[in-house]
Amino acid sequence: MGNALQRLAExxxxxxxxxxxxxxxxxxxxxGELHLDVLVDRMMREFRVQANVGKPRxxxxxxxxxxxxxxxxxxxxxxxxxxxxxxxxxxLEPLDRGGGIVFQNKIVGGSxxxxxxxxxxxxxxxxxxxxxxxxxxxxxMKISLVDGSYHxxxxxxxxxxxxxxxxxxEAMQKGAAVLLEPIMRVEVVIPEEYLxxxxxxxxxxxxxxxxxxxxxxxxxxxxATVPLGEMFGYATELRSGTQGRGVFxxxxxxxxxxxxxxxxxxxxx
Numbered sequence: 001m002g003n004a005l006q007r008l009a010e011x012x013x014x015x016x017x018x019x020x021x022x023x024x025x026x027x028x029x030x031x032g033e034l035h036l037d038v039l040v041d042r043m044m045r046e047f048r049v050q051a052n053v054g055k056p057r058x059x060x061x062x063x064x065x066x067x068x069x070x071x072x073x074x075x076x077x078x079x080x081x082x083x084x085x086x087x088x089x090x091x092l093e094p095l096d097r098g099g100g101i102v103f104q105n106k107i108v109g110g111s112x113x114x115x116x117x118x119x120x121x122x123x124x125x126x127x128x129x130x131x132x133x134x135x136x137x138x139x140x141m142k143i144s145l146v147d148g149s150y151h152x153x154x155x156x157x158x159x160x161x162x163x164x165x166x167x168x169x170e171a172m173q174k175g176a177a178v179l180l181e182p183i184m185r186v187e188v189v190i191p192e193e194y195l196x197x198x199x200x201x202x203x204x205x206x207x208x209x210x211x212x213x214x215x216x217x218x219x220x221x222x223x224a225t226v227p228l229g230e231m232f233g234y235a236t237e238l239r240s241g242t243q244g245r246g247v248f249x250x251x252x253x254x255x256x257x258x259x260x261x262x263x264x265x266x267x268x269x
Contacts, residue, residue, distance in 0.1 A: 001026070004047035008039055015039060029059060032184065032250055033232050058229040059182060060266060061139045061255055062131030064175030068092040070146065071174060073167025075159050086159035088112070088120060088167050089147035092175050095140040097254055101128050102142040112148040112160070119157035120145055123164025132172050133179055134267050139255070143168065179263045180255040182228040188238065189221045190246040197241045198222055205230035225253055229266075 005017045005028070016029040030036045033056050043049045069091050077084035095102065103121050112120070128138040148163075186207065190198050195212075199222065202209060207226035215221050231250065238246045258266065 001043070001047075001049045001051060004043045004049050007047070008043065012039070025054075031252060032228065034235060056232065058266075060134065060136040061180040062133050062136050062172075062177055063138060063140045063180060064092055064094050064172060065178050065257075066176045067094065068171050068175045071167065071171035072147075073163055073170060075163035075166060077159075083151075083154040084156060084159040084162070085151035085154035086116070086156075086161075086163035087149040088145060088160065088163045090167060090171050091142075091144040091146050092168075092171050093142040093144070094175070095142055097140055099140040099142075101125075101139065104142065104144045106144050106146045107148070112145070112150055113155075116150065116155065116157060116160040117145070119160040120164040123161035124168055126161075127165045127168040131177065132169055133177055133263070136179070138172070139180070178257045179266060181258045181262070181266075183225050183253050183256050184228050184231060184250040185253040186224050186226045186231070186248060186250040187221055188224070188246060188248040189215060189219055190238075190242050192218050192220050194242045194246060195220050195222070198238070198246065201234070201237060201241060202226060205234065226250070227256075227258075228252075229262075 005026070009015050009017055012030075014031050014035070018027045018029070019025070020027055028036060028039065030039060036056055040051075040053055043051070070089055071092070072087070072089045075084060075086040091106075101124075103124050105117050105121075107117065124143050128141075130136075131138045150160075186202070188198050188202070199209065202222065202224045205226055207224040207230070210223045210225060212223065213221040234248070238248060
């Protein structure tokens with residue numbers, strides 16, 4: 001299976017493969033339900049790979065909506081002999097969409113020795129892999145290390161790494177964390193007589209119609225943005241509603257915050 005997935009990934013830059021260390025499952029990611037269906041079909045048919053395939057899941061993200069200033073966290077453990085001591089103080093700042101994760105060391109005066117700074121950064125990079133709402137990756141945030149303290153005997157790289165992980169998670173909860181969902185740019189092309197039907201389908205899936213174009217052969221193209229989570233099963237609905245004459249394409253556009261009701265539904269799963 002590994003060879004098959006490698007070949008497919010080489011052919012298609014939007015196809016990504018990873019492994020869930022906790023379950024041992026292979027995770028494949030693509031541009032939507034149809035994209036993954038085609039890739040799984042090719043894997044089984046062309047490469048003769050047998051696999052149990054689960055249902056597709058949406059790749060949500062998490063971020064904060066308000067800054068957090070001077071959040072202090074001390075990691076202190078004492079269990080005979082040397083203890084563990086790491087103390088960090090963070091500022092968190094939301095960034096524009098696509099801003100990624102930025103770590104900045106603003107320590108001055110040696111309140112944390114230089115040799116422990118990489119351990120703090122490593123802890124942050126590990127912590128942003130699993131957010132505080134649903135364990136989804138964290139995006140679009142600047143984390144600044146502004147202060148802290150150390151112990152001559154008990155401080156270590158591991159203590160500062162743990163302080164960074166736990167401190168970041170607590171600080172993120174103070175920043176009004178939100179869930180972000182992928183929004184897709186969708187184009188549906190149908191004969192004109194099905195225009196009303198398709199507009200109803202799009203809006204019922206929380207879609208926002210961006211425009212319509214006339215196409216040759218008495219056809220209409222509907223352009224809309226629709227949450228990826230609402231697009232599962234749409235190919236079947238479109239075929240049914242247009243007697244098999246409608247087609248659609250979609251590609252990723254941006255991430256956007258979900259409503260409280262949608263967030264509750266996602267986190268219940």
